[in-house]
Amino acid sequence: MTFIGVGIIGASTSGWASIAHVPAIAASPEFELRAVSTSRPSTAEVAAARYGVPAFHDHRDLIAHPGVDLVVVAVKVTEHLRLISAALEAGKMVYSEWPLGNGLTEAQQLADQAAEAGVRTVVGLQGRYASEVRFARDLVRDGYVGRVLGTTMVGSGMVWGGEVADHGHAYWFDNANGATPLTSATLHALDPLHFVLGEFDSVAANLVVGRKQATVAVDGSTIPFTVPDQVSLIGTLDGGAAASVFYRGGASRGDNFRWEINGTDGDLVLTADWGNMQVAELKLAGGQGADPTVQPLEVPTSYLAGVPAELSRSAPGSVARLYREFARDLADGARTVPDFAHALGRHKLIDAIERASATGATQSLACPTPR
Structure with a gap:
């Protein structure tokens, strides 16, 4: 089976990514965590030990990682424009936490850039799942x-x-x-x-x-x-x-x-x-x-169905369903996920x-x- 390789920007060991994305990816057979990045060398070292994957303190290294197909951006919204733009410029798929940008102008810029790049994107509005x-x-x-x-x-x-x-x-x-x-x-x-x-x-x-x-x-x-x-x-x-x-x-x-x-x-x-x-x-x-x-x-x-019982009624459960639906979209050529x-x-x-x-x-x- 060919996995979709995931790299998470903002993967500290105590933040939202560790609570939701890491368990959701582990529960999704189509995806595999390949790399993480944090803002400092010290936290990157801790993350590498926790997750067992390469960890970087520069987002550009994560984006350039050949095993990363999907870049997850799970940081403050004030950083979204810079980080998402870099991932889109590299031709990577992007999963952005909500809000997409800091205001309508940034959201318009990122949506336009994604459309021009022709890459698939996801936004973390998992409540519907x-x-x-x-x-x-x-x-x-x-x-x-x-x-x-x-x-x-x-x-x-x-x-x-x-x-x-x-x-x-x-x-x-x-x-x-x-x-x-x-x-x-x-x-x-x-x-x-x-x-x-x-x-x-x-x-x-x-x-x-x-x-x-x-x-x-x-x-x-x-x-x-x-x-x-x-x-x-x-x-x-x-x-x-x-x-x-x-x-x-x-x-x-x-x-x-x-x-x-x-x-x-x-x-x-x-x-x-x-x-x-x-x-x-x-x-x-x-x-x-x-x-x-x-x-x-x-x-x-x-x-x-499709999500392990221990995750089903928790935040990782809805995030895992979003990942699963995105995988189906990619397989079927559909566009159902936000x-x-x-x-x-x-x-x-x-x-x-x-x-x-x-x-x-x-x-x-x-x-x-x-x-």
């Missing part, structure tokens, strides 16, 4: 709720509360860095919403900077808080259903994630204790007809939301066909 989300999508399509009337989603970004662990994570709180409650937590949840129910036809928004500063836990200092940490969206989906989405920074003492889909004949409810739904363990409940309440719905085993063109559409949605909030005017949106 949660088994509960895919089962909910099929239930809606099969008429479980009847005609969809509306949907409400409330969640917590978990980050962007009143405290940050250390100065190394302070970049989350500066709006200029592109990693905000809107661009990260909210869009990670909106992508599955649109996957299940269709795209926004129009949207109104209110983005509010509620907190003004955050305390750095290690030394008690404070940093300015410039990201909108209260995100309110009201829209109409292209099928005519009403949609309301609210995401808060930090965590709630109440529900940190609840998504309801309400129709003429039934209701579906997805919940989680963790607000970043793309990495949360989701629970699905439903009720229809004469049912007085919703009850837990068991996800059929067919939705869990790629850079898809990511550009999501960045355009962010831009429309920001304009709606700034102007107070509802924004009409072109509605691409959901994948």
Whole structure:
């Protein structure tokens, strides 16, 4: 069997790549980890020992590695443009974590560069691959709720509360860095919403900077808080259903994630204790007809297939399903996974939301066909 060789930029032994990508690659028979890179020689040495593959402290060496077919970029969004551009220039396939770029201009540049290079790309919007989300999508399509009337989603970004662990994570709180409650937590949840129910036809928004500063836990200092940490969206989906989405920074003492889909004949409810739904363990409940309440719905085993049981309901499980679907796309010549063109559409949605909030005017949106 010919493996697809993977190299991960940002593969520290304690970051997101180690939690999600490395286990997902190990669980995917089509892929093989071939190299990793970190930002310093010392951390590269530790990574080499942990993963048993060559490790570099210069991303250019990883990109040039002859065994690397797919470059995974799992670093701060402020570094995406430079690193992804280098991989595309080398003709390598690229898997970029979301957001693709720091703002619409960068996303447009990277999408254009990928199209010109003619290479396949992936963006890490793995929330749609949660088994509960895919089962909910099929239930809606099969008429479980009847005609969809509306949907409400409330969640917590978990980050962007009143405290940050250390100065190394302070970049989350500066709006200029592109990693905000809107661009990260909210869009990670909106992508599955649109996957299940269709795209926004129009949207109104209110983005509010509620907190003004955050305390750095290690030394008690404070940093300015410039990201909108209260995100309110009201829209109409292209099928005519009403949609309301609210995401808060930090965590709630109440529900940190609840998504309801309400129709003429039934209701579906997805919940989680963790607000970043793309990495949360989701629970699905439903009720229809004469049912007085919703009850837990068991996800059929067919939705869990292809991923080892120990990963199935965790963050690596959804990432592993994304890898598997990408492998099928490559084998079949299909384009089903979120790629850079898809990511550009999501960045355009962010831009429309920001304009709606700034102007107070509802924004009409072109509605691409959901994948």
